[in-house]
Amino acid sequence: MEFQGVAAVVTGGASGLGEGAARALAAAGCKVAILDLNEQRGTAVARELGGVFVQCDVSSAQSAETAMAQARDAHGLCGVAVNCAGIAPAAKILGKDGPMALESFNKVVQVNLVGSFNLMRLAAADMAQREPNADGERGAIIATASVAAFEGQIGQVAYSASKGGVVAMTLQAARELARSGIRVNTIAPGLFMTPMMEGMPQEVQDSLAATLPFPQRLGKPAEFGMLVEQIVKNPVLNGETIRLDCALRMAPR
Template identity: 85%
Template structure:
């Protein structure tokens, strides 16, 4: 897909991997709408890349529908959608205080999995209204999973389940949306320098980097953005989940 002036939405685009994706798409020529809950940060990033910021709770049907409509009003029908919004609380199935509260598990699924599907369904409907290119392509959806979808660590049961669901949706969604000319791919990142990791002590960051085969450093948000760029740019990349993890295979702890 061509990038110039194509409307793009990025959930979670105010920081971390989402910001990396938003900046990459804007640099390629897209008209970017950042959907997030971090209003001050989101507005600052949007202003910096010449895009717009829209307050959005991806786990809410009403909030997401309103956000997609606002992005459409600002830039036109969505051609690229990148799902980066997510949460990653840690809790064991059976901890010192007893079994994990069910609402804790449900919240992670609601944001990470249902939120991804929520934006996917709405973006696909928007994309279906676009004129196809010579290949018949109308849009591209890129979601964010995690290596935890494959090697969830102790305390990651909810997170792993949510990201495993994103992985499982990818091929099915690509097959289903093919008739509308919409491609669907997913990135499964490993250890990246996100705001959460950046707030950890340097010795913790160093110990995490030491677990990576090569290169032995945390990934950068712009490197995540590079893969988003390639997933949009390559017209036959479809239905794929690509690990972006320095050959990392997570240990139990």
Template identity: 80%
Template sequence: MEFKDVPAIVTGGASGLGEGSARALAAAGAKVAIFDLQEERGRKVAEELGGLFVRCDVADAYSAEAAFAAAREVHGPCGIAVNCAGIAPAGKIVGKEGPMPLDDFSRVIQVNLVGSFNIMRLAAAEMANREANGDGERGVIISTASIAAYEGQVGQVAYSASKGGVVSMTLQAARELARSGIRVNTIAPGIFMTPMMAGFSQEVQDSLAATLPFPKRLGQPEEFGLLVDQIVRNPLLNGETIRLDCALRMAPK
């Protein structure tokens, strides 16, 4: 798909992997709308990119619907959607205080999995009405999973379940939306330098980097954005979950 003036939506675009994606899309010529709850940071990034910021809770149907309407009014119907919004709280099935509160598990599923589907359904509805290119393509949806979907560590039960759900949706959604000329792919990142990671000491960062086969360093958001760029450009990439992890296979803990 071509990028020039194509309306793009990036959830979680105010920071981290979402910001890396938003910057890559804007650099390629897309009209970027950042959906996030971080208003101050989101507006700053959007202004730098010449784009739009819309406050959005991806886990809420009405919030997402209103956000899409706001972006559509300014940029037109969505042609590229990138799901980067998510949360990653740690918690064991049975911890020192007893069994994990069910609400804690549900919240992660609601944001990471239901939120990804919420954006997917609304983006697909807009994309289906766009004019197709020579291949019949009308849009591209990219979600963010994690290598924890495959090798979840102790304390990641909710996070792993939510990201496993994102992986499982990918091929099915690609097959279903193929009739509308919409491609669906997912990126499963490993250890990246995100705002959360930046809060850890250099010692912790170095110890994590030492677990990586090659290259032995944390991924950068712009490298995540580079893969987003390539997925949008390559018309044959569809229904895939791509690991971006330096060949890391995580240990149990």
């Protein structure tokens, strides 16, 4: 799929993996709209990329619908959608203070899984109205899962469930949206240098990096963005979840 002048939407694009994706797409020629809750940071990144920022809560139908409409008004029908918005609070099913609060589990699922579907449904509606290219392609959707979808660690029950749902949705969505010329893929990253990771002590970062087979370092958001660009570019890559994890297989703790 071509990049030049194509409208792209990136949720969670104000920082971390989302920012890496937004920067890669902008550099390739896309008109990027950043959808995020962080207005200050999102506005700064969008200005730097020559794009637009729209405040958005991906777990809300109304917020996402309004945000997509604003992005459409600015850049036209969405051709590329990347969902990086997510949260990862840790909590055990049964902790010292009793069972995990149901609302805590629900919030993670609402943001990570429902939020991914929310963007998918709205982006697909835009893409279906675009003119197809020679292959009949109209758009590309990329979701973000995690290696925790496959090897969830203790304390990650909600996060693992939400990301496992994203993985399970990928092939089904690719099959269903194929008739509209829309490809759907998912990236499952391992350990990356995100703002949350940057806030950890250096010895903790080094300890985590030492668990990686090769290379023994944390991934960079730009490397996540590199894969986003490759997925959009490769027309036969569809219905796939790609691990981006230095061959990491997570231990229970």
